[in-house]
Amino acid sequence: MNQSNSRTHAIVIGGSLGGLLTARVLSQHFQRVTILERDEVPEQPEARKGQPQARHLHGLLATGLQTMTRYFPDLPQALVNGGAVMGDFAEQMQWYTYGGYRQRFHMGVPATTMSRPLLESLIRERVLALPNMRMMDNCGVNQLLITPDGQRVTGVEVALRHEGNQLLEVLADLVVDCTGRGSRSPQWLVEMGFDAPPVSEVKVNVAYATRLYRRLPTDPRGTLWTLITPEAPRESRFGAIFPIEGDRWIVSMGGWHGDHPPTDEAGFLAFARNLPAPDIYDIISQAEPLSDITPIKFPHSVRRHYEKLRRFPAGFLVLGDAISSFNPTYGQGMTSAALQAAELDDLLAKRTPPEKLALAFFKRTAKVVDMPWQLAVGEDFRFPQTSGPKPPGVDFINRYVSKVHRATLHDPVVGLALLKVMNLMAPPPSLFHPKIVWRVLRGKRPSIEQSPMRQPAAAGD
Numbered sequence: 001m002n003q004s005n006s007r008t009h010a011i012v013i014g015g016s017l018g019g020l021l022t023a024r025v026l027s028q029h030f031q032r033v034t035i036l037e038r039d040e041v042p043e044q045p046e047a048r049k050g051q052p053q054a055r056h057l058h059g060l061l062a063t064g065l066q067t068m069t070r071y072f073p074d075l076p077q078a079l080v081n082g083g084a085v086m087g088d089f090a091e092q093m094q095w096y097t098y099g100g101y102r103q104r105f106h107m108g109v110p111a112t113t114m115s116r117p118l119l120e121s122l123i124r125e126r127v128l129a130l131p132n133m134r135m136m137d138n139c140g141v142n143q144l145l146i147t148p149d150g151q152r153v154t155g156v157e158v159a160l161r162h163e164g165n166q167l168l169e170v171l172a173d174l175v176v177d178c179t180g181r182g183s184r185s186p187q188w189l190v191e192m193g194f195d196a197p198p199v200s201e202v203k204v205n206v207a208y209a210t211r212l213y214r215r216l217p218t219d220p221r222g223t224l225w226t227l228i229t230p231e232a233p234r235e236s237r238f239g240a241i242f243p244i245e246g247d248r249w250i251v252s253m254g255g256w257h258g259d260h261p262p263t264d265e266a267g268f269l270a271f272a273r274n275l276p277a278p279d280i281y282d283i284i285s286q287a288e289p290l291s292d293i294t295p296i297k298f299p300h301s302v303r304r305h306y307e308k309l310r311r312f313p314a315g316f317l318v319l320g321d322a323i324s325s326f327n328p329t330y331g332q333g334m335t336s337a338a339l340q341a342a343e344l345d346d347l348l349a350k351r352t353p354p355e356k357l358a359l360a361f362f363k364r365t366a367k368v369v370d371m372p373w374q375l376a377v378g379e380d381f382r383f384p385q386t387s388g389p390k391p392p393g394v395d396f397i398n399r400y401v402s403k404v405h406r407a408t409l410h411d412p413v414v415g416l417a418l419l420k421v422m423n424l425m426a427p428p429p430s431l432f433h434p435k436i437v438w439r440v441l442r443g444k445r446p447s448i449e450q451s452p453m454r455q456p457a458a459a460g461d
């Protein structure tokens with residue numbers, strides 16, 4: 001144990017989605033993996049205190065589902081068995097924006113809508129079934145253990161919550177911090193004599209409110225899911241209603257820069273009525289509520305630039321929201337965590353030496369995070385109140401992307417190009433391909449009616 005090249009034991013701190021995906025990857029490279037989670041973890045799909053966001057609508061990008069399926073091949077079927085809705089991404093999604101509904105079309109890319117607790121419980125079940133895996137819940141990690149020269153992490157100190165916070169030292173060859181946005185790694189690094197990572201913070205002052213409703217099988221909308229997003233900065237509210245397991249709708253609404261939804265019945269309905277399209281109000285004004293209205297605030301997106309550090313202790317990594325927590329409106333966090341775990345898998349498979357692992361890993365995670373960060377922050381800077389490091393050229397890009405959004409109302413080829421970027425399947429510059437620019441700029445009038453489903457024509461048609 002604790003010899004520099006040993007792969008006997010790995011610890012993952014945090015048993016939420018980032019931690020579970022990391023544990024799955026580590027199980028292939030270490031003899032034993034232990035997940036240490038501060039909360040008590042229920043067997044049934046349920047949000048916990050340490051992940052309040054799990055009560056809110058979670059959309060899974062196509063790349064996220066694809067990456068998770070690579071590690072859990074039966075996940076799509078398990079989701080269906082659990083009552084999740086599965087379909088084609090662009091066929092199932094009804095998206096109102098910029099004064100109209102986007103053209104729906106067949107994209108050939110699977111998508112699912114489910115509650116976040118269902119997705120997490122199915123992944124947890126599969127991770128905990130691995131023979132070299134164990135989870136210790138009710139275990140809060142207080143600090144890292146280090147070698148006397150302070151250069152290498154050798155384990156963690158844990159408070160056993162169900163045993164009067166008795167302290168326990170757990171040793172490991174690798175410790176991965178997956179404790180989310182509130183990660184104490186920057187502080188731990190400073191205590192060990194290293195630098196904390198530089199931080200980018202973009203203030204968005206977003207808040208959500210979420211409620212569950214009964215979904216009737218006879219509902220004429222079937223299992224379509226609806227997004228309503230603003231033409232920023234003129235509008236600043238969004239809403240989404242997704243069909244989820246248990247014949248329920250989950251509805252989350254929110255807004256930027258203080259345009260926040262109330263949490264009382266009348267205020268929640270009034271907020272829905274004032275969204276740019278009537279779909280959500282039409283459903284929830286008739287449907288039976290099944291839960292309270294739950295709020296959550298998201299003051300700013302945060303990105304910790306571990307890739308900029310020159311020195312980092314061996315035997316230690318940080319992953320998931322602990323690196324980057326994006327404005328959740330764009331649905332990127334789970335996919336980013338999955339892609340980061342896949343990068344770790346690749347580096348471990350290449351037998352990257354332990355003393356080089358952290359810097360190589362953070363270089364790769366920076367690339368993973370760049371694209372969703374650029375997309376989220378770019379959209380957020382449409383609002384003049386947004387503050388923080390503004391990417392160069394963002395105003396110009398946003399003016400063009402507004403035209404892209406408008407073109408998607410009538411042109412499924414542009415719709416496909418945009419959806420690929422939003423699902424992290426293609427890089428943002430692909431929207432500047434001459435064939436797309438030509439279609440965007442020729443400026444056909446958008447139809448504001450819901451159009452019949454189309455097949456995207458071949459690019460250039």
Ligand SMILES: Cc1cc2nc3c(=O)[nH]c(=O)nc-3n(C[C@H](O)[C@H](O)[C@H](O)COP(=O)(O)OP(=O)(O)OC[C@H]3O[C@@H](n4cnc5c(N)ncnc54)[C@H](O)[C@@H]3O)c2cc1C
Nearest residue numbers: 014016018038050053058059141180320321328331333334
């Ligand atoms: C309102 C909201 C909506 C969102 N919607 C989406 C969406 O639509 N799509 C999407 O992809 N993403 C969404 N996200 C982001 C998504 O929830 C996260 O990216 C995802 O949960 C992965 O995060 P994580 O596992 O890194 O951290 P978290 O989910 O925050 O988990 C951290 C875990 O660490 C545990 N922990 C903390 N400290 C300790 C400690 N000291 N010791 C032991 N355990 C500890 C916590 O209890 C928790 O279980 C949303 C986020 C918010 C806030």
